[in-house]
Amino acid sequence: DQQVKQNSPSLSVQEGRISILNCDYTNSMFDYFLWYKKYPAEGPTFLISISSIKDKNEDGRFTVFLNKSAKHLSLHIVPSQPGDSAVYFCAASADNYGQNFVFGPGTRLSVLP
Amino acid sequence: EADIYQTPRYLVIGTGKKITLECSQTMGHDKMYWYQQDPGMELHLIHYSYGVNSTEKGDLSSESTVSRIRTEHFPLTLESARPSHTSQYLCASSEEELRETQYFGPGTRLLVL
Numbered sequence: 573d574q575q576v577k578q579n580s581p582s583l584s585v586q587e588g589r590i591s592i593l594n595c596d597y598t599n600s601m602f603d604y605f606l607w608y609k610k611y612p613a614e615g616p617t618f619l620i621s622i623s624s625i626k627d628k629n630e631d632g633r634f635t636v637f638l639n640k641s642a643k644h645l646s647l648h649i650v651p652s653q654p655g656d657s658a659v660y661f662c663a664a665s666a667d668n669y670g671q672n673f674v675f676g677p678g679t680r681l682s683v684l685p
Numbered sequence: 686e687a688d689i690y691q692t693p694r695y696l697v698i699g700t701g702k703k704i705t706l707e708c709s710q711t712m713g714h715d716k717m718y719w720y721q722q723d724p725g726m727e728l729h730l731i732h733y734s735y736g737v738n739s740t741e742k743g744d745l746s747s748e749s750t751v752s753r754i755r756t757e758h759f760p761l762t763l764e765s766a767r768p769s770h771t772s773q774y775l776c777a778s779s780e781e782e783l784r785e786t787q788y789f790g791p792g793t794r795l796l797v798l
Contacts, residue, residue: 574727581725606786615689615775615789616728661728672743673787675720675728 575599576664576676584682591649593679595662598643602664606673607636607647610659619660620647652683688712691776691790698766699798706761706793708776717759718787720775721745728775734759766797 577596585591595605603624608616622629622636622645629636635648649656659680663673689710698704710717715736720728720743730743734753748770749763759778763770773794777787 576727608789613694613791615691615777615791617789618786621786663728672718672730672733674730674744677725677727 574677575602576662576674578660578662578676578679580679581677582680582682584684585652587654587683587685588651591647591652591656591681591683593647593649593660593662593681595645595647595676596643597645597664599664599666599674600643601666602643602674604665605636605638605645606663606665607634608661608663608675609656610661610678616661649681652681654683654685657681657683689776689778689788689790691774691793693793694791695794695796697796697798700765700767702766704763704766704795706774706776706795708759708761708790709757710759710778710788710790711757712778712780712788713756714778714780714788715756716779717753718777718779719743719749719751719759719761720777721747722773722775722792724773732761766795768797771795771797 606621607619609619610616638645659678661678662676665673692707717734719732722728729745731747732751775792776790779787
């Protein structure tokens with residue numbers, strides 16, 4: 573049973589528009605969340621994080637929103653660029669997992685020029 | 686810039702062979718991890734280590750074993766490879782701090798015939 577879900581396996585967006593990647597989780601104990609980006613033939617790289625004491629964290633073109641009551645977070649990329657085309661993983665952790673992270677299956681983003 | 690390396694990058698091997706997947710990091714990180722990822726699926730934590738001589742099993746049961754004799758080295762061994770072990774194996778490391786983000790290696794794609 574997946575504890576971290578990314579229900580859209582893929583997403584296509586036009587260059588310059590907003591990309592919104594969604595992530596849902598089932599474990600209410602999760603209190604720290606990360607987004608990773610993965611290019612083909614490379615390992616995932618850290619993108620942005622958010623702790624449950626916040627509902628928004630921004631870093632340049634990337635903003636993560638957290639809705640704890642809905643157990644939902646989203647990653648917004650504005651404006652989207654062709655270089656953003658990659659697989660994006662959402663990950664969550666909780667103290668009762670020894671702070672290890674549980675990863676979602678990923679969403680493949682394609683930004684079209 | 687993350688300095689974490691995995692070899693080999695690709696491995697095709699016959700059933701019953703013993704294999705060792707290498708992972709090394711030069712960042713002096715205490716925590717290291719092994720994840721297994723099948724195509725389109727989430728990353729599953731199979732092993733982790735808090736430091737030298739520390740190894741723990743992750744969320745996903747795995748027939749592989751790991752060792753941590755040196756801080757920088759965290760090899761994963763399969764004593765007798767089977768087709769069910771075909772997957773991608775990702776190594777990661779992080780500093781021994783709360784919720785520290787993880788740096789991933791490029792992964793090893795294993796195919797067992």
